[in-house]
Amino acid sequence: MRDRPTGAVSFTKRFPDKPMARLLGPLLVSPALIIILLLFMLPLAASVIGAFEVEGAYGLGNFTKAYEFYTQDIVFTAVIVGLSALLTGLLAIAIGGYLTLGENPTAVAILRWLYRWPMFIPFIVVGQILRTFLAKSGLFNSTLIALGLIDPLTATSYLDWRGIVIAFVWKQTPFVALMVAGAMASLDRGTIEAARNLGASRLRILVEIIVPQVTTTLLVGLVLSFVTMMGVLSVPLMINAQAPTMITADIAFRLNTYRDYGVANALGLISLAISGVAAWFYLRVNMRQGR
Amino acid sequence: MSAVFAAPRDFSSLRNFLWWVPRAAILGALAFVIFGPLLNMLVWTVAERWYFPHTLPIDYGFSYWGRVFSPRGNALQSLVASISIALFTVAGSLALAIPAGYALARLKLPLRGIVLLAFLLPQAFPNLPVYVNIARLFYEIGLNGTVLGVVLVHVTHGLVYAVWIASAAFSAVDRDLELAARNLGASGLKAFADVTLPLAAPGLMASAIFVFLESLDEFTGSYFVGAPDVTTLPLLLYSAGAGGNYQIASITALLLLVPSIAFMLVVEKFLRADVLAKVGQ
16 A cells, blocks of 8 residues: 555544444455355365364264275376466467567467467356267267378267366466566566577476576466366366266266265365365475575 | 468478377367257257267258247247346446456455455355256245346346456556546545446456346356246256257257357457456465
């Protein structure tokens, strides 16, 4: 907050000691805070406690069951989301890099117009349109066949783990690329121009000069994407609900079929833990950079 | 563009011309990957019959559109449910976020950083375990399967954007204008209503649109709290797709897409850079 011109009336000056002025802020914030408390913190706590609840007593029974039935899906989820985050990061760097270093204004303008489209498309729609696009007779295969790139007889459906990864990367790349491109645009052009004048290739400038300076932004974007992808239910349900599938689909199944809140909450806590590992990784890299 | 494709006259323009081969290939592939799925959806909305191994639909027509928009069709019902839930959600979120955002931007607030962080929390955890337990809670107090229950879930989710953007919008308003109004004798409430609120309106509008779209597109919370009694468009899309009716699913997807794309095209008008710069401060 900046300094006010002297002589002007301010809230604090006008009501110097009235308790009203001090109470007004907390009073105005509290309704919204109460909603977050009741409808987010409380259920979050309930999910943690519920995970340890086994028929009225506390124990690890839900976790043993989750481990027995869903180990494959837990590993599958971590690998899928990790791989999606990795690919998203690489594509975001490539897009941001071209927007920053591209020498042809027309190509840069086309890319800038093009890459943002999937960002505002909701996950449920992403699931539906990619389900039709990546199906055996979908537009993806038929275009490749028409171009003579694949043989009609070898065309396969991509609606398995690949479909989930493609859907996640398709939807999340614009968001991370937007953040990364913004960070790249605000870098000092001097170093880049200097390296360019010394004959460094654009790829080398991207990898050795630009990316190290935007690591923090990139990681923030990737951690946010990671957490988002861990919580998405529609994409795994629509693209690949058969085993192995993602934890979110298992939770829905566990509830709809058995009303089994214990195992559902244990799986939920495991997905929170996987997200926690991603956040911890981010914090560690961030602190190392700060030193 | 014409300069780019003009016949190369010397070496440098030839080089530039040749560079368009990889550029066009990569940009073309990207355009195919981005617009291909959307095009596939559009074809499905007008396909009467389409199955493997046919590359394109066997018959085209609008009979599914008629079914979606027939007075007794459940699509129209879902559309009305979705839009009313989204409007209630916007009203609820803004009613909570305007005072909270103003307090965060302008007033003395103990633990301000922690309060701001609290509004970010719903974004920092995977939502699904939370929705599962909200559904359990709502089930006990009779809110499961009601419009109010779904609205409450959407408000909680929308508050993240609403509070942060509202706070940024109020921060971006020049404080001196408020103080001038106060000096001229306006009460605090009048200065807020006549000066601060109108100046913050574009930012608040942006947060309203954001909350509206988030509510319109929300699936997971509605799935656990609303279904099967409250059917929003995303739930209809899911059940139509699960039942193999890709036409209805694609038409519903298109209905959900139009507002999202429209927002993308106008977002920069509402969210000015000076407001964006204040987000999270």
